Structures are given as C-alpha cells and as structure tokens.
Amino acid sequence: MLELTEAEFERLVSEAIDEIPPELAQMMDNVVILIEDEAPDDVPDVLGLYEGTPLTERGEWYSGVLPDTIRLFRLPILRICDTPDDAVEEVLITVVHEVAHHFGIDDERLHELGWS
Numbered sequence: 001m002l003e004l005t006e007a008e009f010e011r012l013v014s015e016a017i018d019e020i021p022p023e024l025a026q027m028m029d030n031v032v033i034l035i036e037d038e039a040p041d042d043v044p045d046v047l048g049l050y051e052g053t054p055l056t057e058r059g060e061w062y063s064g065v066l067p068d069t070i071r072l073f074r075l076p077i078l079r080i081c082d083t084p085d086d087a088v089e090e091v092l093i094t095v096v097h098e099v100a101h102h103f104g105i106d107d108e109r110l111h112e113l114g115w116s
Helices: 006-018 074-079 084-102 107-113
Strands: 031-036 048-051 068-073
Touching: 006 031, 006 074, 006 084, 031 084, 048 084, 068 074, 068 084, 074 084, 084 107
Parallel strands: 031 068
Antiparallel strands: 048 068
C-alpha cells in the first residue's frame, strides 16, 4: 500500500479536478466532492461513489435539494497503488468516473470509453 498523507491525497484530487475541461466543469451543478478514508461497509471495494440525481435526469422539480455527493475513498485507492504515479493515475480515473456519473454516463459507457 502506498503511503500518502491526507494533504498529499487532497492535492492529487485537486489536480485531478483541474484536469476536467473548463467547459464541463462549468456545467457541474449542485455537487460536492468529499474525501473519506474508507468506503461504506456494504461496498468496501469501491474507490469512489456518486450519490444524487444526474444532470440528465433533473427536471422542473429539481430545486431546493441537497447537493449531489461524489465520495472518494482514500485508503482503498492507496491500497491498489504501488507508486506515486499509480496514485495520480488512479485518483484521476476515479474522479473522472464519478464526475461522469454526475453527467449521466453509466458504468457500461465508461467501460467502453476506458474510464472504468
């Protein structure tokens, strides 16, 4: 398992978010990105989790709701990484994957695109 401090991991997440093209980042709406140490007990092997209503499913009813949440799980990500470069790549893949869910892209399409 790769050892990174919380601050170092947060920097990787920030850098991954900066990789999102500005035109897409501007379209993100009512979503927060959180970093947690571990995934929930019911899905211990996931690296990230999107919870909310994708942009493609929002309609006139969508107002006054709590933000969607993208949760990134630090320790599961670090457990599959051997080098800092591995961590950079895995964080980027996880951020892109979960942000794509916010845009309504499902796992099957992400796999086709190479982001699973």
